[in-house]
Each structure stands twice: as structure tokens, then as C-alpha cells.
Amino acid sequence: MFLDQKYHLMLLCFFLALLPFATVAQSHKNISLGSSHTAEAGNSIWAVSPSGNFAFGFQQIQENGFLLSIWFNQIPEKTVVWSANGGNLAPKGSKVELTKDGSLLLNDPTGRQIWSPGSSGVETSYAAMLDTGNFVLASQSSEYLWQSFDHPTDTILPGQVLNQPSTLVSRYLETNYSSGRFQFVLKGNGNLVLYTTHYPTNAPNFAYWTTQKFGNGFSLVFNQSGVLFLQASNGSIISMISSSTSPTKDFYQRAVLEYDGVFRHYVYPKSSSSNTGSLQMAWSTVDFLPSNICSDIREDFGSGACGFNSYCMFDGGIKSCYCPYGYSFIDPDDVMKGCKPDFDSQSCDGSSPETDLFYFHEMENTDWPLTDYEYFKQVNEDWCKQECLSDCFCALTILGSNECWKKKLPFSNGMQDSTVQRKALLKIRKDNSTSKCEGPVRKKDQSKLIMVISVLLSSSVLLNLLLLVAGFSVVYWWRSKSSKPNQSSQAIVETCLRSFTFEELRKATNEFKEVLGQGAFSTVYKGVSFDHTRNHIAVKKLNNMVKENEEEFKTEVSTFSRTNHRNLVQLLGFCNDGEHRMLVYEFMSQGSLASFLFDTSERPSWSQRMQIALETARGILYLHEECSTQIIHCDIKPQNVLLDESFTAKISDFGLAKLLKIGQSRTNTGIRGTKGYVAPEWFRNMPITIKVDVYSYGVLLLEIICCRRSFEANAENENQMVLTDWTYDCFHERKLDLLVEGDNEALDEMKMVEKYVMVSLWCIQEDPSLRPTMKKVLQMLEGSVDVATPPDLPSFTTTMCL
Numbered sequence: 083m084f085l086d087q088k089y090h091l092m093l094l095c096f097f098l099a100l101l102p103f104a105t106v107a108q109s110h111k112n113i114s115l116g117s118s119h120t121a122e123a124g125n126s127i128w129a130v131s132p133s134g135n136f137a138f139g140f141q142q143i144q145e146n147g148f149l150l151s152i153w154f155n156q157i158p159e160k161t162v163v164w165s166a167n168g169g170n171l172a173p174k175g176s177k178v179e180l181t182k183d184g185s186l187l188l189n190d191p192t193g194r195q196i197w198s199p200g201s202s203g204v205e206t207s208y209a210a211m212l213d214t215g216n217f218v219l220a221s222q223s224s225e226y227l228w229q230s231f232d233h234p235t236d237t238i239l240p241g242q243v244l245n246q247p248s249t250l251v252s253r254y255l256e257t258n259y260s261s262g263r264f265q266f267v268l269k270g271n272g273n274l275v276l277y278t279t280h281y282p283t284n285a286p287n288f289a290y291w292t293t294q295k296f297g298n299g300f301s302l303v304f305n306q307s308g309v310l311f312l313q314a315s316n317g318s319i320i321s322m323i324s325s326s327t328s329p330t331k332d333f334y335q336r337a338v339l340e341y342d343g344v345f346r347h348y349v350y351p352k353s354s355s356s357n358t359g360s361l362q363m364a365w366s367t368v369d370f371l372p373s374n375i376c377s378d379i380r381e382d383f384g385s386g387a388c389g390f391n392s393y394c395m396f397d398g399g400i401k402s403c404y405c406p407y408g409y410s411f412i413d414p415d416d417v418m419k420g421c422k423p424d425f426d427s428q429s430c431d432g433s434s435p436e437t438d439l440f441y442f443h444e445m446e447n448t449d450w451p452l453t454d455y456e457y458f459k460q461v462n463e464d465w466c467k468q469e470c471l472s473d474c475f476c477a478l479t480i481l482g483s484n485e486c487w488k489k490k491l492p493f494s495n496g497m498q499d500s501t502v503q504r505k506a507l508l509k510i511r512k513d514n515s516t517s518k519c520e521g522p523v524r525k526k527d528q529s530k531l532i533m534v535i536s537v538l539l540s541s542s543v544l545l546n547l548l549l550l551v552a553g554f555s556v557v558y559w560w561r562s563k564s565s566k567p568n569q570s571s572q573a574i575v576e577t578c579l580r581s582f583t584f585e586e587l588r589k590a591t592n593e594f595k596e597v598l599g600q601g602a603f604s605t606v607y608k609g610v611s612f613d614h615t616r617n618h619i620a621v622k623k624l625n626n627m628v629k630e631n632e633e634e635f636k637t638e639v640s641t642f643s644r645t646n647h648r649n650l651v652q653l654l655g656f657c658n659d660g661e662h663r664m665l666v667y668e669f670m671s672q673g674s675l676a677s678f679l680f681d682t683s684e685r686p687s688w689s690q691r692m693q694i695a696l697e698t699a700r701g702i703l704y705l706h707e708e709c710s711t712q713i714i715h716c717d718i719k720p721q722n723v724l725l726d727e728s729f730t731a732k733i734s735d736f737g738l739a740k741l742l743k744i745g746q747s748r749t750n751t752g753i754r755g756t757k758g759y760v761a762p763e764w765f766r767n768m769p770i771t772i773k774v775d776v777y778s779y780g781v782l783l784l785e786i787i788c789c790r791r792s793f794e795a796n797a798e799n800e801n802q803m804v805l806t807d808w809t810y811d812c813f814h815e816r817k818l819d820l821l822v823e824g825d826n827e828a829l830d831e832m833k834m835v836e837k838y839v840m841v842s843l844w845c846i847q848e849d850p851s852l853r854p855t856m857k858k859v860l861q862m863l864e865g866s867v868d869v870a871t872p873p874d875l876p877s878f879t880t881t882m883c884l
């Protein structure tokens with residue numbers, strides 16, 4: 083129990099060496115009636131004790147949150163030993179005042195009372211911070227009318243005595259001083275107890291340590307030798323609690339019920355020099371209670387020493403809480419909130435029992451005792467596993483010797499220790515990508531990619547389109563500022579993905595009979611739906627899945643599972659069965675925008691086309707700015723914009739989109755995109771940003787306006803082959819009507835045509851920084867922002883519009 087003795091000796095020697103340089107105690111004054119102190123940055127101390135060891139005043143806890151408190155003032159940590167308003171921090175400008183009539187009041191700037199000891203008043207003649215760490219309100223005759231020692235928070239100090247009944251309440255977190263989940267109580271019957279509480283009420287729950295000594299007139303004494311004991315009224319020692327061999331003359335001491343539930347006795351070498359610098363001066367633990375909080379807390383109600391579903395390990399006096407495999411903390415900054423599974427629990431729908439979608443993760447020497455709902459004797463491990471697999475309630479089984487316990491969520495009292503003679507088997511979903519049932523989150527984070535193209539094919543803008551782009555290897559580097567995604571106020575439906583077997587999809591597609599489309603890496607088939615909300619599905623079968631692409635597959639699935647927008651094709655499920663990788667989408671009955679625009683003899687209506695242009699822009703905007711992870715599509719083109727039965731445009735094929743995830747540093751990937759829509763920076767050593775999508779969208783917008791492909795080899799006139807160049811010529815020569823020749827609807831709306839053309843010319847600027855964001859694009863299209871005249875294209879070579 084006595085830790086770090088050698089360390090103390092070393093520190094002591096250091097301290098003695100420093101003694102000659104020790105400064106004299108700070109000057110000290112009593113607080114007289116009528117004085118006050120205001121909470122503001124850099125103005126913490128109201129009173130210091132004569133030796134300077136303790137100070138009373140405001141500690142700034144938050145930007146605008148001050149704690150009226152007492153702290154060790156001669157050490158850099160300024161460790162708080164008592165506080166008045168932990169659950170209700172004082173805003174800047176609050177005032178603590180010893181009024182003329184002798185009341186101590188803490189008021190906020192509007193004069194509303196935050197805290198008061200509610201003391202006797204009239205007789206008070208001064209207040210003082212004493213050398214023991216006791217802050218007192220005293221009468222003329224120095225009788226203490228109120229003292230902080232009588233109203234401890236979570237700490238006791240040498241010289242302090244607690245009489246029955248008394249309670250120490252732990253803080254909520256290390257730096258959150260509001261009442262926490264544990265109590266240290268000297269009860270009216272003399273028993274000294276450590277309790278968990280029924281948080282958030284302060285009602286005691288489970289006693290995890292106790293002296294089991296009963297009587298009247300007991301007191302808890304922390305004497306000046308640093309010994310903490312329970313004393314009877316006749317002076318005899320009832321129970322030793324903790325003791326330190328480090329004399330209080332040379333060491334600061336404190337005993338505190340910490341937020342983790344452990345009661346610890348600490349020492350800190352005294353040094354009156356302001357900062358000792360190199361030597362690690364720090365609080366070190368002398369003793370602690372209970373001996374193993376992880377095993378000592380076993381409560382019928384509540385989560386145990388750690389949060390629900392987590393498990394506890396106690397080593398070297400330190401309690402640690404962990405999430406088991408497949409689970410993660412609900413709040414990593416507040417681990418007592420427990421862990422949540424990263425996967426969906428087993429379906430209890432009898433028609434799809436999901437028995438083979440789960441497996442067991444083994445944890446030796448681990449147990450979550452008490453809250454079991456089934457118990458079996460004389461059974462072996464295999465039997466127990468089968469039993470749990472076929473039971474949708476079962477989330478965990480604990481194995482003893484020929485014994486088996488079944489448990490439901492949430493598990494409590496979890497612990498791992500070499501003394502635990504049991505094995506835990508956690509039931510975990512094999513493919514946890516089905517679990518991403520998250521609502522949308524908004525992200526403000528701007529990520530950056532820097533692309534290095536190792537094989538560079540250079541070409542003029544015109545020739546680009548004729549060259550085959552092949553054999554690129556691209557390296558992404560990115561850095562991203564971390565920022566927590568905020569919950570979006572725009573409620574969009576949650577998405578949940580279903581995992582299909584190959585057999586199910588083979589049947590649904592009638593053995594992959596009807597091909598809807600074919601790409602370099604995939605073929606899309608039409609299939610019949612599995613539920614009654616739709617008739618058909620589209621099954622995208624990824625060809626030649628090699629090991630490397632498995633990662634891509636997972637990326638696409640997880641990207642999709644977190645996106646949900648009216649203008650994105652919805653992913654319904656996936657198949658990751660043996661060598662088969664397939665994605666199941668909603669079926670888009672009107673096919674692609676490409677065939678809608680280019681393959682029909684009759685030109686689609688102008689208003690419908692403009693509607694599609696807006697919807698596509700909204701879909702891209704969502705990918706860029708509104709989903710939990712910023713997504714660069716990288717392959718915006720009319721083939722990847724699909725239309726549903728009411729001709730709503732939906733962006734598809736995220737196969738090429740990469741997630742920009744915090745924490746990942748680099749990845750290898752091939753060049754993305756399709757010639758004609760590809761921004762120039764792909765061919766240069768330039769960062770790839772969301773602006774590549776803006777470029778592609780600009781080209782797409784021109785195609786929608788003009789109802790023709792971006793490149794047409796057999797155009798009547800050579801100058802018209804490349805749509806972007808031709809558009810620019812026409813814009814330059816103010817002959818935009820040529821672009822929409824024969825389109826009477828559009829010709830009637832030349833102002834709008836001009837605006838849309840200008841927007842697209844902004845989008846296809848060579849310099850990505852000149853291109854607007856999708857948000858701006860949408861604002862310009864919708865008319866809420868004016869469109870300026872786009873600058874000349876640098877690559878623009880004067881050709882004729884006709």
C-alpha cells in the first residue's frame with residue numbers, strides 16, 4: 083500500500099537542498115466586513131493563509147465559469163481542496179462579499195445569489211484563510227461561526243476532523259466539480275462507508291468498503307502527522323484508515339474521494355520556491371481505499387465500478403475502464419457513461435433468425451457478474467455458444483466450470499483480473515458494417531488532399547479528351563483539423579443496411595439476367611425487391627474483387643450507410659459473401675441522366691432540365707458539406723446521375739468517392755473520374771479538393787443546358803467538338819443562342835440561359851480557388867446571389883463561335 087517510498091526520499095533531499103532559498107511567507111490579512119472580490123481572469127486570490135500555503139478565491143474552470151474555492155497555493159497544480167459552487171459555476175463578474183452585517187454571499191453579476199454558507203451573520207466580525215486550509219467566519223473573540231472544515235466537499239486535510247454524520251461527495255469528473263457518483267460517509271451509527279449512489283440522485287446505493295464499527299461520538303481524524311483514523315470519544319483508535327510516513331512539516335497532504343470512486347491519500351513535497359522546474363514535483367499516492375474497486379463494487383442496481391457494458395481493471399492503485407471488443411465509449415471524456423455496441427443486435431424476427439451472422443469474441447479472466455437471466459449447469463462451452471446464438475436476447479455468456487450464464491444488454495459490474503476464474507464470450511455481429519444506423523451529422527471540417535501523380539501524362543485541353551488515361555498512381559495526403567460533428571437540426575431518416583447472401587441476390591435478379599448497366603469494375607442488374615415498399619432493386623455486382631478492393635468495398639458501404647439525401651441514390655444493403663461483393667440500391671426507373679439527355683429524339687423540357695440541374699447540385703452540396711464525413715465524389719457525370727419514376731435526380735456511384743477521415747494519413751488510389759469531366763488538377767501536381775466535383779458539375783451543367791455531350795467527335799464544326807471551348811467562344815461573342823438552337827423554351831429564357839452558362843464557366847475555371855463552392859453554385863442558380871462575369875479561361879484560344 084505504501085507506494086513510491088524511494089521517490090519521496092529523493093524529493094525530500096531535493097526539498098532540503100532548496101530550503102535556504104525558500105521565500106518568507108506571503109503577507110496576509112483578515113477579510114474585514116464590507117469587502118468583496120470579483121470573478122475575472124487573472125484575479126483569483128481573495129485571501130491567502132499566513133504561510134501562503136492555501137488561498138481562497140475564484141478558480142477559472144471554464145471560459146465563463148468560476149469556482150469559489152480553496153486550493154494549495156504554493157504548487158503549480160493549485161489543487162482544489164474545497165469548493166462552494168461546483169454544480170453551479172459563477173459567471174465572469176460574479177462577486178463574493180463579506181457584507182457589513184457579516185454574511186458571506188456569492189452573487190452573479192445581476193445580484194442573484196449563487197451560494198451562501200447561511201451563517202450566523204450578526205456576530206461575524208472577520209473572515210480568514212487559515213494555514214490548515216480551513217476558511218473561517220469568526221466572531222470578535224475569534225470563535226469560529228462557520229468553517230469550511232465543517233462542510234467538506236471531496237477532500238480532507240491534516241488537522242481536519244469529521245464528526246458523525248459527515249459526507250464527502252466525489253466530483254463528477256477530474257475537472258467537473260459538480261456532485262459525482264460516489265460518497266464517503268461517516269454515518270450516525272459510527273460506521274464509515276464508501277458508497278456508490280443512485281446517480282443522479284445522491285441516495286446511497288452499494289457499500290463497497292466499510293469499517294463495520296458502530297458507536298456514538300466517533301470522529302474521523304486526519305492528524306498533523308498525516309495519520310487518518312476513526313476515533314472514539316474517549317480518544318481510542320477504532321480503525322486505522324491510512325497513514326503516511328511523510329511528515330506534514332515537509333509534505334503537503336490531502337485525502338480525497340476521487341471521481342473514480344477511489345479514496346486516496348496523497349503527499350506532495352513542500353517547496354517554497356515558486357517553481358522547481360526540472361524535478362517532477364507531483365502528488366503521489368500513499369494509500370488508497372478500497373483495495374480493488376473493480377471487484378469490490380458488485381451492485382444489483384447500477385453499472386458497477388465502470389459504466390454499463392464496460393469492464394474494469396485495477397492496477398497500481400489506478401482504476402481503468404475499457405470497452406470490450408465490438409463496443410465503444412458513448413462519451414470518451416466520461417467513460418462512466420459506458421459503452422455501446424458498434425453493431426446491431428440480433429434480430430428477434432423468427433423468419434430471419436440471423437444465427438450465422440454472429441460469432442463469439444473470447445475474453446479470458448473476465449466476468450460481468452450478477453445480472454444474468456439464465457443459468458445452466460453441467461453444460462460445455464459449445465452447448466453454451468449454440469444456446470446463446472439461437473437466442474436473440476443473449477448478448478454475452480459467461481463460462482465457469484461446466485456452467486453457463488446468459489446475459490442481456492446492458493451488462494454491469496464488468497471486470498478483468500487474473501483472479502477471475504471465468505471466461506466471457508461476447509456475441510458479435512460478423513460484419514459490423516450493418517450497424518451504421520446513424521442520423522446525419524453536420525461537419526464543418528475542411529479537409530485537404532494533396533495528390534502526387536507519379537506517371538504524368540501531359541496534354542492540351544483539347545487533346546486530353548483524345549488521350550487514354552491509364553496507369554496513374556496517386557497518393558493522397560491529407561491533414562484535417564479535428565472537429566466534432568454536430569448533430570444536424572435537419573432531421574433526415576436514419577439509414578440501416580441489410581446484409582444479403584449471394585443466394586438471396588441470385589434469386590432476386592433471376593440469376594443475374596437483366597443488365598441495367600455496365601462499368602469497368604461492375605455490372606448492374608435489375609432484381610425484384612424483398613419488401614413491399616418498392617417493386618425493384620438494382621444490384622451492383624463488383625467484378626474481380628481482389629483483396630485490395632475489399633477495402634474499397636467497405637469504404638463504399640460505410641460511405642453510403644452514413645448518407646441519406648433526397649438527391650442521392652439510396653443504398654439498401656450489400657452482400658459480402660465469400661468472394662461475392664454486391665451493393666443493393668433502390669431501382670431508378672427512368673435510367674440515367676445521360677440517356678435522358680442524349681439518347682432521346684425529343685429534347686427534354688427546359689424546366690425539367692433545370693430542375694435536374696438544381697437537384698444534382700443539391701446532392702453534391704450534401705456530399706461536400708452536410709454529411710458526417712466530407713465526401714468528394716470524383717466522378718460526377720450524366721451516367722452517374724439517375725432519375726426515379728418522378729424524374730427526381732439522384733447521384734449514384736460512390737465507388738470512387740473516398741472518405742476523408744480524421745486520423746487516416748494517406749492512402750493509395752488510382753486516378754478517378756472520367757475524361758471530359760476531369761478537372762485539370764488531376765493531371766498536375768496539385769491538391770485534389772471538393773473543387774474537382776465543382777469542375778465536373780460545370781461540364782455537366784453545360785450538357786444539361788445544351789442537351790449535348792461534352793465531347794462530340796462528329797460535330798458539324800471542329801470548334802464545336804469540345805463543349806466547354808465552344809461555350810466559351812459563344813459567351814465571348816455574345817452568341818449564346820447558338821448553344822440552345824432549336825430549343826424554343828430556352829430561347830424564350832435567354833437571361834436564364836446566360837446566367838446558367840456563366841455559373842458553369844465559373845465552375846470550370848482552371849484555378850480551383852476561382853471555382854465557387856457548391857453552396858455558392860446553388861445560390862447563384864437559385865438567384866439568391868448575383869453571378870459576376872466569369873474571367874477568361876487561361877487555356878482559351880481564340881476560335882470562332884461558329
Ligand SMILES: *[C@@H]1O[C@H](CO)[C@@H](O)[C@H](O)[C@H]1NC(C)=O
Pocket residue numbers: 110111112208210222224
Ligand atoms: C485577524 O483578526 C483576529 C481578530 O481580530 C486577530 O486576532 C488576528 O490576529 C487577525 N489576523 C491577522 C493576520 O491580522
Ligand SMILES: *[C@@H]1O[C@H](CO)[C@@H](O)[C@H](O)[C@H]1NC(C)=O
Pocket residue numbers: 144147171254258259260
Ligand atoms: C458537469 O457534469 C454534469 C453532469 O454531466 C453536467 O451537467 C455539467 O454541465 C458539467 N459541468 C461542467 C462545468 O462541465
Ligand SMILES: *[C@@H]1O[C@H](CO)[C@@H](O)[C@H](O)[C@H]1NC(C)=O
Pocket residue numbers: 305306307308309319
Ligand atoms: C497522529 O496519530 C497517530 C496515531 O494515533 C499518533 O501516533 C501520532 O502521534 C498523532 N500525531 C499527532 C501530531 O497528534
Ligand SMILES: *[C@@H]1O[C@H](CO)[C@@H](O)[C@H](O)[C@H]1NC(C)=O
Pocket residue numbers: 297314315316317318
Ligand atoms: C473507548 O471507547 C471504545 C468504543 O466506545 C471502547 O471500545 C473502549 O473500550 C473505550 N476505551 C476506554 C479506555 O475507555
Ligand SMILES: *[C@@H]1O[C@H](CO)[C@@H](O)[C@H](O)[C@H]1NC(C)=O
Pocket residue numbers: 407408424510511512513514515
Ligand atoms: C467494426 O468496425 C470498426 C470500424 O470500422 C472496426 O474497428 C472494428 O474492428 C469492427 N468490429 C468488429 C467486431 O468487426
